Amino acid sequence: MSDRTSPEKIEQWNFFELVLRAHIGANPFLDVDFSARFSHQDRTITAEGFYDADDVFRVRFCPNALGRWSYETISNSHELHGKTGEFECVAPEEGNHGPVAVVDTFHFAHADGTPYYPFGTTCYAWIHQGEALEEQTLETLRDGPFNKLRMCVFPKHYEYNSNEPEYYPFQRADSGEWDFTCFDPQFFRHLEQRVAQLMELGVEADIILFHPYDRWGFAQMDADSDDRYLRYVIARLSAYRNVWWSLANEYDLMEEKALADWDRFFRIVQECDPYQHPRSIHNCRSFYDHTKPQVTHASIQDSHLERVGEWRESFGKPIVVDECCYEGNIKEQWGSISARELTHRFWAGIAAGGYVGHGETYRHPDDVLWWSKGGVLRGESPARIAFLREIVEAGPPRGLEPVELGPYTAGASKGDEYYLVYFGLYQPVERPITLPEGGEYRVEIIDTWEMTITPLEGTFSGAFRTALPGKPYMGLRMQKV
């Protein structure tokens, strides 16, 4: 976090930050409106600013076009109003593909057109674990297959999660009560540091704005505090290109909130985020109505991956099954499926044209479970997910569309170039396959657990039978020559 305005040259999809100083006698979080209009040729984008600390106000902006940008601030404080300036947006460096958005109804891509296939994992409270563990989590992510991380803003109170966080999002009043009108900049600088580190690793931060697992009162704030908190988080974070907004984890367990509150939160995020980062909301028992226009993709907790096709039909949006039980061995059902079963669910979901999320919950003497605190991965599914990710990334650039290929789930390219069939639990020693007439296809047998790809000799066309190894969890990749 710099005390100075950004230098004159800004890489596209990094952010420019304007730093201004003003001494506000009253509560600067509450009493100051501060934003800036950023202009380039005929486009103008308004970004909300925010009060940080020590009389410092900031406004951040992520430019989406190369060339000269100018800005002008707007504020009800004359010290912050009418400041102008310029900067140059230059070409992005390697590895910076810009923010992710929905493409082709059911898929995602970065702003530069690079396809983005979410292979997410979950470390809900990882930013509340202290330096050593948080750095270890980043190291693990660096080496792992995951390119999205579900993470909460607020600390977490739940089984296996009883430690106090180092930082809190609010300051305390003299009474010792939280003052929801005063944010704690330390907290947010720490959060931003972690989001920035994920960005460097190429990991999208799927930021969970509310969740029910709370002992501090952050799940029971009044509406004004909720809304102010949302605007503040958005003002601070939306310029980070790797941000996604998850309105809640298990929104339907937050008894204090009504559906109208969630609708309002969506509206606030939609209005205040100039970049329209992906927005969704995660359920426990009942899905939110993902057909609503403010929802960009369906974030789903459900173990029935065979229903991905049905959800695609229902919602007409990308299906991200963020939680389908976790690999682990804790006493809870949701945290005790095998690596084999989780790998199976990934394949089933992806061959059906959806995306699936990972989590790991192996019991630990100090309650360091990856799913919540991060640390290291102990399971056997991440290697298989890496293998699957490689296959998907080598596949059609716009992701897989479900097709009927006999009784099995198959993901296919939009044309007839590519088919990825998954046989799941079934262990046939052969399968009749019918491919479009006229094309010649290379066929490979994929062992999703052993992570092998075995090409069949020759090429295939039309109707044929393919031998299979008679084991569960096999797949076929068929690509037009």
Added chain:
Amino acid sequence: MSDRTSPEKIEQWNFFELVLRAHIGANPFLDVDFSARFSHQDRTITAEGFYDADDVFRVRFCPNALGRWSYETISNSHELHGKTGEFECVAPEEGNHGPVAVVDTFHFAHADGTPYYPFGTTCYAWIHQGEALEEQTLETLRDGPFNKLRMCVFPKHYEYNSNEPEYYPFQRADSGEWDFTCFDPQFFRHLEQRVAQLMELGVEADIILFHPYDRWGFAQMDADSDDRYLRYVIARLSAYRNVWWSLANEYDLMEEKALADWDRFFRIVQECDPYQHPRSIHNCRSFYDHTKPQVTHASIQDSHLERVGEWRESFGKPIVVDECCYEGNIKEQWGSISARELTHRFWAGIAAGGYVGHGETYRHPDDVLWWSKGGVLRGESPARIAFLREIVEAGPPRGLEPVELGPYTAGASKGDEYYLVYFGLYQPVERPITLPEGGEYRVEIIDTWEMTITPLEGTFSGAFRTALPGKPYMGLRMQKV
């Protein structure tokens, strides 16, 4: 098959057979009504007789009470009318527990009160495979865990089933067409021999009266022929104590039959079978309405064993999931699940208070697949099913009722004496369990795949935590001391 009336002493639940001779000029299958009234003290039971061959008529009767029985025949042929006689019904020998019927709404027992837990398997067309293979099937059943066999009367035409049978149920007319008014006694004697052999092995014969897999026309007979065939089969077979009636396999694939036909067939079976053997009908896609009074138990094809509880509620009858996919490796989904998966489905169904059926479909160079032709078993599930059967038979005498014991399916005794919990796919290293206060329970960990039962030290009561091995497919047995 004897040419002479049974001797004077008949074991209870074996059958008495009266043999009469009459020369009928016309078609004796069509033109002769023949039955007998069997009386013991104040009970009278009428059994239909049938024409066999060579001027021989038979009527069979399975006595359900010890002591002196008398009989008198009734016929429209004076040679067969008014014949009287007596026999003595004596105590059954060991292993003869009488026919099976529904008890306690959701379970079965033999007539002598011995509980009967169906652990069925499937050899649809085994009686059409010739002596050598049929004898081998019987040998396999003798050594196996199965006490019910789903088997068709008619031969079968289907993939892996192209061989002609040795016997046909009807005679051919001079034209070469089947004469549905003339049964072939050879066929039925052979069928009866196999049913009798199953009885000796303690295997219930779940006799499938119609099925769609046909190239001979037996699936497309007119209504009169259907009804005559039904009455004939019932007259010949109902006195065998191990008979169950399955109106059809995949009734909903028989396009020539309307729902009204199936209702009529049920009525005929109900009216003509004096012993009220278990009656059901097996579906492909849509269940028959198993709430109808003529249905004694639900025979179900479905892979969702987690729905057993729901079906119990819906139908209020025993749930027998006769087909939930078969262990095997053929190209069809229904015939290519692993032994592990089939064992899992058995445990899931039984812990939910239902019953589950087996079948095996490993590819064979000569198309000898157990599911249809019998022969030998090659799979790994039968040993696990034997293990499960031992556990169930050592459990509460009236079978298992589902109870909520945390998130897992548990079968329990009606009281609080016994709990069998199944963890399925989940692999927790511990589970909190709450048993009724006041009782002391022995607890054993069951590895359903490795077939081990490991007692925990000491006894348990109320709420406690039990360690578990952190592997899928585990169970717990808890029995009150």
